[in-house]
Amino acid sequence: MNPDGGGSSSSSPPPSTSLGADADAEAKEEERGGKQVVVVLVGPPGSGKSTFADAVVAGSTAGRPWARVCQDTIGNGKAGTKIQCLKATSDALKEGRSVLIDRCNLEREQRADFVKLGSTLHVDVHAVALDLPAKVCISRAVSRKGHEGNLQGGKAALVVNRMLQKKETPLLTEGFSRIMSCNDDGDIKKAVDLYNALGPSDSLPSGIFGQKSKGPVQVGIMKFLKKGDTSSVEKSSGPKITLSESKPGQQNPLPKHEKVEDGITCPVEVEKGLNDKNENEEHAKESDSDDVGSRTLAFPSISTADFQFDLDRASDIIVDTAADFLQKFDNIRLVLVDLSKKSKILSLVKEKASKKSIDCSRFFTFVGDITQLYTKGGLQCSVIANAANWRLKPGGGGVNAAIFNAAGESLHHATKKCADALRPGTSVVVPLPSISPLHQREGVTHVIHVLGPNMNPMRPDYLKNDYIKGSKILREAYNSLFENFASIVQGHMGKQNGKSGAGMSAFGGTSPNDTKMKREDSHGSERMKKHKMLPPIMTAKQQHGCTKANMPNYHDKSMTSSAAPNQARERDIKKSGVVTNKTWGSWAQALYELAMHPEKYKNTDSILETSDELIVLKDLYPKAKKHVLVISRTDGLDSLADVRKEHLPLLRRMHSAGVKWAQKFLEEDASLVFRLGYHSVPSMRQLHLHIISQDFDSTSLKNKKHWNSFSTPFFRDSVDVIEEIEQHGSATASSDEKILAMELRCHRCRSAHPNIPKLKSHIANCKSSFPSHLLQKNRLISSSTMHMDCT
């Protein structure tokens, strides 16, 4: 087969959306008796797209005709265009061939036209993302010779890095029926084999396969290189066909529930009405048959009703987050509940879940009262979610009032034990006491309060129709809810198996999220653990003995020796789970101790300045030539998560103190550039602002966490924190610790580097300008901005 065959079609019209074309395509499809497919390859130069496409075209053993449409070659020597590729794709499809789109397609917009074309011509559109480590792509792209697109040598590295920064992971919501992510050569071989073995009338299951991360930046390079990593991903990625299961010339054995109907591969069950009575009864029967109730979460839409979030967007987010979650965890069931049969959110979710072919035995909608699911609806579920208010108080109408009413006073008490307040985008697990009627009657063992975004001007935290922010918060809220639910289920399975952490079987054996589950579990059971994790109570002996320049020492247990940390500890316990849910180890108390008792440390030259409100301290382990901390002395203000509007004057003064010290350092060395900001989730207790020069020239900067805590969104610029609190009353501290495990990228040119030493040698010489967002709003302080007003 001509590898560039896709470019050879000539007379067919360019893609259009005329109805005539639709009918024609459908007729042709029927005539052919098969289902064509457009495979959109997604990957930077060097990721192996052409090799992939050639291997599929040349190795097809099952009789499916393929064409490769390659932008590098379609221009016959000149640079090819997307339009040319679209036309060639359209032509090849009309000739009855399936098509591989060999261009980078890293951004959603770049892919959209191909998806649209596929949909117009009624063919499945798949994405195959070649998510290889940046350094692999770079080294291939740099060293290759005679590349079709003439991208090789030194400029290739620059191009690959630049492209990867713009990468948007393909999503089902873009219109792909199937997305496959290949993280190494083994994955790629499997994918090639899969397409090679795809006969003319075969379809592949819909869904997402092998995807590890959704963010625009790949996770740590080293992680990609670990052996065995990909196999665990495969196991958890849902139904799939492997080469060993499919023989050339034979129909692929599709999973039982998969059936090709009207050109859409879809679980049959989803085709049924999900909201009718029969549907409810069917699920009710299922839940009687085993212990599925203990693995079921019933949740209301948390952003609509009183919160007035756009239903269409809300339903997209519910379906997306649920699909992601179900993909990660087997054997768990999610049920979206609403009182009304006419509920718009239920019908939207139902429709979108169906389109995404989500297994409807694991995610479905249910009409009924969330407080009477078992007694009135026959649906067993041990965990229900509450669309809570930020005060976590009963009342207010809607689901919140209904759940508090049905659960009785004990839920209120139990909630108060766990948390005082809830920030939008977060959730808190409350074990429901067995005396609660909701527990006794309905079998509900846990309530998860969750707070989504609010678009209702009459409610707190009104987002003024900022749907960018609102959608982000809503995703966080559902993710938090689902992950907390997973922790509960895992705890339950652990108990069933007679030992803690033994519940993995509930999730289908090994899972790419095993480590995540462990972490989530520890979070979920934090209340229980807290007591165990508390620093030891001090002895008289321990009350003395500060070391190291008379400074509070991170490793000295005496840091726990004053009464204050213990008081605060009680407060932590009271608030655990949400607003102040962090447990501070003994080593994390040093800044707190200093803030409360600076007089004890007055003989050290590490302290640059002390006032009633602030302390300015040289960081004991500076991560750059100049690195100081402005520490608040307010007791109870442990981190960004505790900051509220009333702290704004303090934050502004901390900022000013930081700017003042940056300016002093600039007088000594005008070449420095400073950034002022907070860590989203600090390791050390007591709110502190980092003032750090951007050379990062320090032997104390040793690992990925160090680097990423200053070079990713984990570092929140002081100006942004202040603005956010002015506008919304609190700061959104990204609690996503995955960000700290991301691959190492230069903070100036954003190039990727395989390890810390290599990164360091790069940043020592990188003269690129800083990313544009840092050049705005005085996020950087340098000799050129010195005389500007920085607040």
Place this chain on the structure above:
DNA sequence: GTTCTAGAAC
């Protein structure tokens, strides 16, 4: 937060 160290990567 750091230190220590096993074991993976090179």
Place this chain on the structure above:
DNA sequence: GTTCTAGAAC
């Protein structure tokens, strides 16, 4: 054999 990371302990 050396370098580097990541997780446990503190």
